[in-house]
Amino acid sequence: MARPASPDWLIEDGIGETRALLIAGEQVLAARMIWPGELRAGQPARGKLTAKLKGSRRGVALLESGGEALVDHLPQAVTEGQMLDLVITRAPLAERGRLKRAQARVAGTDNSALPSSLAEGRTVRRLPAGLWEEVWQAASSASLDFPNGEVLVSVTPAMTVIDIDGIGSPRDVALAAVPAIARALAWFEIGGNIGIDFPTVAAKADRRAVDEALEAALEGWPHERTAMNGFGFVQLVARLEGPSLLHRFATARLGAAARMALRRAELAADEGTGRVLQLTVHPALKAKLKPEWLDELARRTGRVVEIAVDPALAIEAANAQLIVR
Incomplete structure (x- = not known):
């Protein structure tokens, strides 16, 4: 029997950002988004x-x-x-x-140095097809689906709040949501104070079952956790080293969308022929496309880059195509 693939950080140096996914086989375990020039934990x-x-x-x-x-x-x-x-x-x-x-x-004081989780990562030209897009779309919508329900994540100044919406008994919905909660914490790189608002689970035995499921799902993820109270609320505390993907979208959505538009342009250039690479964006996004980023896009793709605007496009829905002229 083949051994399961060990987790491996794959790193993609994009235009205006570095993207990283922790992957085991074809499964994304965690994600990181790093923007150049920012301070980072361990620096x-x-x-x-x-x-x-x-x-x-x-x-x-x-x-x-x-x-x-x-x-x-x-x-x-x-x-x-x-x-x-x-x-x-x-x-x-x-x-x-x-x-x-x-x-x-x-520097030099106890526990002052923080190891980088990406230190042993492997730089690749492109992350596996579709995986970054899946994480990015989930972070953009601040939600993840689970069977018969959805986990919704909100960033507030005090804490990150996770709400659960689903069909079924409170116990069944809470248990079904646990894997999606664990995935959201890792995919969105969430830390600090975290509140999980489960459906109100009346029976103590049922609350204990949810606590045990959450403990198992978060095994290996350093944190402290309260038991579920009578209103279905659980609080987590984990190390916070920087802005989560959700913080990015909450405070710099246009910047995140601009960088994703450039990635889509690079992917389009990989897949076809044509001398002109046309990137179509919402008008609000055009101002976020720095000239040096567009120059780098032209250098990387070997194409003439043209920017078109379409007010009907959503901010996150930029598209790119190659044009033969």
């Missing part, structure tokens, strides 16, 4: 300590690369104005109307 940085918060071992550092970081576990001897070698522990997070500072620790 070294230097900064000047501009404030040391009284009564704590925390402070604020102005980073040489720009922006501020909240520094935790400061050594006692560190003083304001001192330059520090840091390690980023959480990237900055854009939210509606504000930007949460990055978080960091002084």
Whole structure:
């Protein structure tokens, strides 16, 4: 009997973003989306300590690369104005109307370095057909289907909330939703405070069955979890290292859609002949297509790139075609 394929991170260097999928066989286990120039967890940085918060071992550092970081576990001897070698522990997070500072620790302190989950990944020219599209569409809609139901995920400043909508008894719907919940957490790279709003399950034995199913589904995913309460609510807490795919769509949907449009253009260029590569987008998306991205698209494909607009298109529905002239 053939052994099941071991999980493998596959990495695609796209235009304006790096895409990564953790794949076992033909199954996507997890996904990541990285935009160039952003701070990332595990990245070294230097900064000047501009404030040391009284009564704590925390402070604020102005980073040489720009922006501020909240520094935790400061050594006692560190003083304001001192330059520090840091390690980023959480990237900055854009939210509606504000930007949460990055978080960091002084390099060399215990647990200051965070290993990159992609360090052992393998760069490929293209991710397997259809897999990134499946994850991207799910993240764009913030939902995943399960038999007779749907998991809906919402990003709020306080937490990520997962709601379950389905047909059947509350116990059956809750149990059927568990695999989709586990998939959403990994596909969308969700961390921090997470609330799961299951249907209200009255019997304690049924609530215990859902708790056990969730424990089994999340085995190997580092987190803390409460038991389901009488209203069907479960809270998870997991390490948050940066913006999830859902954060991307909530705060920069046009930017995410523009990068996906460029990917579709590259795929179209792979599949046909023609001297002109025409990319048709919603008018709002055209302004997000940076000139350097279009230059890179022309270089990669060897085609003349033309941008057309169509107000009838959805933001996420850009299309590309090769034209023979």
